Amino acid sequence: MLAVAVLAATVTVSAGWSDPVLAAPAHRTIAVLGDSYSSGEGSPPFDTLDPRCRRSSNAWPRELTRLDPTLSISLFAACAGATTDALNESFKGENPQLTQLRQLRPAPDIVTITIGGNDAGFSNVIVSCFTWKCFWDGKDKRERDRVNKELPDLLTANYRAVKAAAPRARVLVVGYPSIFPSSQSKNICKWLNSTERRQVSSLNSLLDRVVRRAADDADVEYVPTARALRGHEMCTRNSWVAPVGLFSPARDLSAHPTAQGQQAIAQAIETYLTRHDSR
Numbered sequence: 001m002l003a004v005a006v007l008a009a010t011v012t013v014s015a016g017w018s019d020p021v022l023a024a025p026a027h028r029t030i031a032v033l034g035d036s037y038s039s040g041e042g043s044p045p046f047d048t049l050d051p052r053c054r055r056s057s058n059a060w061p062r063e064l065t066r067l068d069p070t071l072s073i074s075l076f077a078a079c080a081g082a083t084t085d086a087l088n089e090s091f092k093g094e095n096p097q098l099t100q101l102r103q104l105r106p107a108p109d110i111v112t113i114t115i116g117g118n119d120a121g122f123s124n125v126i127v128s129c130f131t132w133k134c135f136w137d138g139k140d141k142r143e144r145d146r147v148n149k150e151l152p153d154l155l156t157a158n159y160r161a162v163k164a165a166a167p168r169a170r171v172l173v174v175g176y177p178s179i180f181p182s183s184q185s186k187n188i189c190k191w192l193n194s195t196e197r198r199q200v201s202s203l204n205s206l207l208d209r210v211v212r213r214a215a216d217d218a219d220v221e222y223v224p225t226a227r228a229l230r231g232h233e234m235c236t237r238n239s240w241v242a243p244v245g246l247f248s249p250a251r252d253l254s255a256h257p258t259a260q261g262q263q264a265i266a267q268a269i270e271t272y273l274t275r276h277d278s279r
Helices: 003-017 058-065 095-102 124-132 143-165 194-217 259-275
Strands: 028-034 071-076 108-115 170-174 222-223
Touching: 028 058, 028 095, 058 071, 058 143, 058 259, 095 143, 108 143, 143 170, 143 194, 170 194, 170 259, 194 222, 222 259
Parallel strands: 028 071, 028 108, 108 170, 170 222
Antiparallel strands: none
């Protein structure tokens, strides 16, 4: 009887030590590249050590590490106002983001990036909506042509460059969330009429589709966040997006997710990682 008990205890201990389910999850590091939609613009306070890039303590990359303690940020290079040029050229006094990535030791496990919105001039369209009308001639052809014709090759080439700069890392291209109300009945902004709302919503969606196709062409992962702010878009009664303003600091925050919006985006990305961690 004693031998049986000893054998059972031995089996239990042995199974516990060898069971991969009980093993601690592997720690992973993240390098964060891109523009204001990764730096956390829209949700102050911002880092004071180097305030030019307006990196928020509430930015979704930092919220992501709170949701998943196995993740930590080893490089936070995302910078407000960045275009794709900032990946390869100095911006706001900082080294090119890809240079920072290449020099990172040890290399990160995951690289995230949001980029393209500033190349498309999206923020200028929104300010134009607020001050006069979204498109000076009433048509959005110029902006749509820019997104359709100029961005695809530009984004694909830069995503491939990110992949080459960190060849062992998972590259996650994070999409842009929809920031306008899904219907005019939810819109409380008097400066955005029904036609304009449909135009800017369509442009927002087009940009995100182009980002997704470019990620596919570059053979990197795309993380959808289009629905992260659903029901809480700009101009809704319980908005998680900073309202448009014409003067600093409100202008800088305009049309960017607030702290609640950052949390929602982090949750969408955490859900994606949980579902795709086998990759």
